[in-house]
Amino acid sequence: xxxxxxxxxxxxxxxxxxxxxxxxxxxxxxxxxxxxxxxxxxxxxxxxxxxxxxxxxxxxxxxxxxxxxxxxxxxxxxxxxxxxxxxxxxxxxxxxxxxxxxxxxxxxxxxxxxxxxxxxxxxxxxxxxxxxxxxxxxxxxxxxxxxxxxxxxxxxxxxxxxxxxxxxxxxxxxxxxxxxxxxxxxxxxxxxxxxxxxxxxxxxxxxxxxxxxxxxxxxxxxxxxxxxxxxxxxxxxxxxxxxxxxxxx
Amino acid sequence: xxxxxxxxxxxxxxxxxxxxxxxxxxxxxxxxxxxxxxxxxxxxxxxxxxxxxxxxxxxxxxxxxxxxxxxxxxxxxxxxxxxxxxxxxxxxxxxxxxxxxxxxxxxxxxxxxxxxxxxxxxxxxxxxxxxxxxxxxxxxxxxxxxxxxxxxxxxxxxxxxxxxxxxxxxxxxxxxxxxxxxxxxxxxxxxxxxxxxxxxxxxxxxxxxxxxxxxxxxxxxxxxxxxxxxxxxxxxxxxxxxxxxxxxxxxxxxxxxxxx
Numbered sequence: 001x002x003x004x005x006x007x008x009x010x011x012x013x014x015x016x017x018x019x020x021x022x023x024x025x026x027x028x029x030x031x032x033x034x035x036x037x038x039x040x041x042x043x044x045x046x047x048x049x050x051x052x053x054x055x056x057x058x059x060x061x062x063x064x065x066x067x068x069x070x071x072x073x074x075x076x077x078x079x080x081x082x083x084x085x086x087x088x089x090x091x092x093x094x095x096x097x098x099x100x101x102x103x104x105x106x107x108x109x110x111x112x113x114x115x116x117x118x119x120x121x122x123x124x125x126x127x128x129x130x131x132x133x134x135x136x137x138x139x140x141x142x143x144x145x146x147x148x149x150x151x152x153x154x155x156x157x158x159x160x161x162x163x164x165x166x167x168x169x170x171x172x173x174x175x176x177x178x179x180x181x182x183x184x185x186x187x188x189x190x191x192x193x194x195x196x197x198x199x200x201x202x203x204x205x206x207x208x209x210x211x212x213x214x215x216x217x218x219x220x221x222x223x224x225x226x227x228x229x230x231x232x233x234x235x236x237x238x239x240x241x242x243x244x245x246x247x248x249x
Numbered sequence: 250x251x252x253x254x255x256x257x258x259x260x261x262x263x264x265x266x267x268x269x270x271x272x273x274x275x276x277x278x279x280x281x282x283x284x285x286x287x288x289x290x291x292x293x294x295x296x297x298x299x300x301x302x303x304x305x306x307x308x309x310x311x312x313x314x315x316x317x318x319x320x321x322x323x324x325x326x327x328x329x330x331x332x333x334x335x336x337x338x339x340x341x342x343x344x345x346x347x348x349x350x351x352x353x354x355x356x357x358x359x360x361x362x363x364x365x366x367x368x369x370x371x372x373x374x375x376x377x378x379x380x381x382x383x384x385x386x387x388x389x390x391x392x393x394x395x396x397x398x399x400x401x402x403x404x405x406x407x408x409x410x411x412x413x414x415x416x417x418x419x420x421x422x423x424x425x426x427x428x429x430x431x432x433x434x435x436x437x438x439x440x441x442x443x444x445x446x447x448x449x450x451x452x453x454x455x456x457x458x459x460x461x462x463x464x465x466x467x468x469x470x471x472x473x474x475x476x477x478x479x480x481x482x483x484x485x486x487x488x489x490x491x492x493x494x495x496x497x498x499x500x501x502x503x504x505x506x507x508x509x
Contacts, residue, residue: 050408054407054408055410056404056407056408075407075408075410076409076410077410078408078409078410079409080405080408080409082401082404082405082408084401086399086401086402086404086405088402088419088420088423089500089501090423090424090426090498090500091423091500099419100409103406103409103410103411103415103419104409104410131499131500133500151409157408
């Protein structure tokens, strides 16, 4: 068996010297090229979980392994797409993508070529030299996703990437992301509030309880790929949706 | 461009009109004998005087300008360097920052004579004076700029593995550029002023020196002529900084707004 992209081993995390328990013995894996979603009520410690995987925080106990190596508390092992596009306003669109690649250790020239090639592929080449503020929210998130996709780290963390978009843009973005990901598979861990989004995109869904967070249920999403955007019409889709909704009650 | 020019003309005409009215009132009050000419020379007399002593004015102005410019550049550079050091080494910041604020409350006019005692009447004490005045607004503005980074951008950079130095070079420093320019603008408006004060304290050249000389010689028109020139120089330096700011910061969508 090949090594997992991410392996969480019995993670506990509490703040204020133990009085505030956030994560309570969380263990799961993300296999190579697997798309896993985490869904849970607000305040279920998803932000803390990402900070732990990113190495910004250390767990009270437990270990984080990325690509078969222990990375607990060490940074630079993940590609990241936050809820806010977080593009540097003083850098052009292309330069923003290049920045992410260069921080991850990609050579300047190679990062420039990759940025333009991919901007062309997603139809945003004409904005390569524009500043981010001229892009719409959806376009900014496409750039933000591209920046994470092109980063050389094998694991991508998507932190409610479409949470700030309107419903219509959100749907378009989900389809767009699904299409790109199905053609360019990477290991993904997605945090989302939307059950439909999780069902449409993921191979597996982790349902968390509220604080302290424990794993309530792990749900396999059996739909074949490439998936149809009309997935929500299938009875199984709605059954799973109902199941998750019940878990979150 | 033409459209833009017309719009800015539209914006300034009320204050331009007010200035014209004030000048006319000034001229009339002197012409009518309300104010004696030896107390307050009329605008026309000042302009005539300026034209008459133009070569001497220019000679003195060039000394003031070079003092102000070198002091401004040196002060800005020192302010920038100090801000970077204080920001990158927190313990130094804690130790030095309160002192920095205290030094700013020592009046320039009091430092001047001390510098003269130590360093004599040469260029160096004057330069140091301008330098002291200019470096403070730049360093304080930069320090604020380094700290005042968008937390979501900071979190993003840390998540993708940026170290302290990358965070500084790629996020904190570019973020501080807008602040740098507001500091530079304050420093620019102080630079000419402090150069003139430095020249009062003892110089053989410069507009400050020329003012003192004219004042002692009961030449009010010449004093006013130097004042006019000092104001123009100060505005010019400020305008220059504002122009460079416009050329450098092109990414800003709307004035005062950082992100759309």
